Amino acid sequence: MPKDSNSDTPILDETLARLDIPDDARKMLHAPQRRTEVALRIRHDDGTMGIYPAWRVQYSDVLGPTKGGIRFHPGVNLDEVTELARWMTVKCALMDLPFGGAKGGVQVDPKKLSRQELERLSRAFVDGFGDMLGPNRDIPAPDVNTNPRIMGWMADEYAIITRAHQPAAITGKPLPLGGSEGRVASTGQGALLVLQEWARRQDRDPGDITVAVQGFGNAGAHFAVQAHKAGFKVVAVSDSRGALYSEDGLDPEPLHREKEQGKGLDDVYSDTSVGDNEDYTSIDLDALLGLEVDVLALAALQDAVTEDNVSDINAGCILEIANGPVSPDADQALADRDVTVLPDVLANAGGVTVSYYEWIQGRNGERWSEEDVEERMKDRFERIAPQVFDRAEEDGTSLRQAAYAIAVERIAEAISIRGDSCYFKG
Numbered sequence: 306m307p308k309d310s311n312s313d314t315p316i317l318d319e320t321l322a323r324l325d326i327p328d329d330a331r332k333m334l335h336a337p338q339r340r341t342e343v344a345l346r347i348r349h350d351d352g353t354m355g356i357y358p359a360w361r362v363q364y365s366d367v368l369g370p371t372k373g374g375i376r377f378h379p380g381v382n383l384d385e386v387t388e389l390a391r392w393m394t395v396k397c398a399l400m401d402l403p404f405g406g407a408k409g410g411v412q413v414d415p416k417k418l419s420r421q422e423l424e425r426l427s428r429a430f431v432d433g434f435g436d437m438l439g440p441n442r443d444i445p446a447p448d449v450n451t452n453p454r455i456m457g458w459m460a461d462e463y464a465i466i467t468r469a470h471q472p473a474a475i476t477g478k479p480l481p482l483g484g485s486e487g488r489v490a491s492t493g494q495g496a497l498l499v500l501q502e503w504a505r506r507q508d509r510d511p512g513d514i515t516v517a518v519q520g521f522g523n524a525g526a527h528f529a530v531q532a533h534k535a536g537f538k539v540v541a542v543s544d545s546r547g548a549l550y551s552e553d554g555l556d557p558e559p560l561h562r563e564k565e566q567g568k569g570l571d572d573v574y575s576d577t578s579v580g581d582n583e584d585y586t587s588i589d590l591d592a593l594l595g596l597e598v599d600v601l602a603l604a605a606l607q608d609a610v611t612e613d614n615v616s617d618i619n620a621g622c623i624l625e626i627a628n629g630p631v632s633p634d635a636d637q638a639l640a641d642r643d644v645t646v647l648p649d650v651l652a653n654a655g656g657v658t659v660s661y662y663e664w665i666q667g668r669n670g671e672r673w674s675e676e677d678v679e680e681r682m683k684d685r686f687e688r689i690a691p692q693v694f695d696r697a698e699e700d701g702t703s704l705r706q707a708a709y710a711i712a713v714e715r716i717a718e719a720i721s722i723r724g725d726s727c728y729f730k731g
Contacts (some may be wrong), residue, residue: 315633317391320709323700328724330717334394337387339363343433345411347425357426361409361434363443364390367719368398371407371600372657374448375430381410385607387450389448392628393657396650398712400689402661407443409434415450425456431462440473440668441715446660447477448605452523453489457482473667476660485663487678488656493604494679495655496626497535498686499647500511500600503622506694512534515598517620518542518557524653525604525624526564529557537600541593545605548593549585595619603630610635618644625649626680641701648705650712651693658682683726 321331345357347630360383364373373393380514386408394406411430415423437443447456460475460482472483480486488493504511516537518529519690521544533539539557541550544564594601594610594617601620603609607629610618622645623631629638631646639646662678667673673681697707721728 312509316636316705316709317395317713320706320713323706324447324710324717325718326713327725327727330713330720332660333365333367333720334694334713334716337362337364339365339437339493340383340387341434341437341652342383345426345429347422347429348378349422350419355422355426357411357413359409359411359430359433360386361443362386362390362407363437364406364408365394365716365718366405369403370405370439371443372397372402372446372660373407373409373443374446374656375409375411375451375454376449377411377413377415377451378449379412379414381412389628392650394716395712396654396657396711396730398715399693399708400654400685401656401715402657404444404657404661407445408448409445410448414716423455424458427451427458428462431459431466435463435466437637438468440471440664444473444660444664445475446656451477452680453477453479453484471667473664476663476667477656478663480613483663483667485659485666485678486673487682488659488663489523490527490531491659491678491682492513492524492626492653492656493529493531495658495686496528496602496604496624496647496648496652496681497526497531498655498683499652500532500537500602500624501535502687502690502694503645512538514538514553514600515540515554516600517593517596517598518602518604519593519630520544520603520605520627521557521560521564522604524656525602526557526561528602528604530561532602533557540598541588541596543590543593548588549577550588550592550593550596551585555585578704590672600624601664601716602628605630608632610639615639621645622647625652628653636703636705646703646705648703648708649690650708651690651704654689655682655686 340362343359345359347355349355389408390406397404456477457479460478463474464470470638478484514537516539518525529539538554597619600622602624604626609630611632612634615638624647693708697704
């Protein structure tokens, strides 16, 4: 986990330098609106008291109520949460959603907690930050090591605190508690739609494109399964404990089922690894990054590719399904080698897009079918992704630079229309 919140600042600074936008927007994009820290206290099963640092950063509400996930991880810190909230601000603006950006985190190893302790911690987060949350203020969602069950506990706690049933207050919930069809697979589906746009512009058939997937969690697994069904040749997958490879291609769906079954009664964290499977060749985790494939999909954590290992990359295209899996230094090194990077602010925006649809359903008391959700998301990605590719071609920039340019211009316009320094100085 990065300890410096400025890992995406170079791309933001570069974007601001290239664009003709008011000074007010420049200042506001560099300053998080609100950063709150709370010490969450829970009683452990053995009677001891546990105290866990937690943060919620609301970076900008210029475009609407803030939106962003909550992650449980021992390496979480305020700088990281701030960085992720800034990314969410850019991502929501790029996808033309009526949201600002936010993020939350708890410094904890959730896999060391019992089911009861995990529930207490989830409810404690809502107790600690409840005054900041709400369907018109700040809407949390799942992130690293959080999932629909945890969001369900949080939504229930919010209803208890506010004495009202408010299904639009938290997204990523289980279906019986007001969740949306298509939410669990949405990040992977969005990444696939971006990959398909890239393949179309390359005039390449999916069957001729080999893909390796680092990170076989929720997003990576669903992406791998859907990419396989769409005709792409998935040749390797990995999780935190193992990696598999097959030159002829593998079927990710049975591997995904095994991972899901490994969650057992907890239905939170899996005890199994793809490396336990004996149908394919086991390889080292680091070896997956160096495979000679057309597309390397990075769906694990931040900084999977840095200046230390970027020289090992042999893929012609990087698909960023996780947040910030390529460091700025590595990003530049890949650009120098003409390696295309399909950036996270676009490629992993499926989750927040379907969270938006869940928010609408919760506010209106509606239930959309999975087909309806998928069609709406497909329409949005087929509108936004070409804009990014076209902008990159017009400006002669990377796709990341193009995505940031579109997002920053939307945010700047919303700031200026309220009145900026130019207006008030006459």
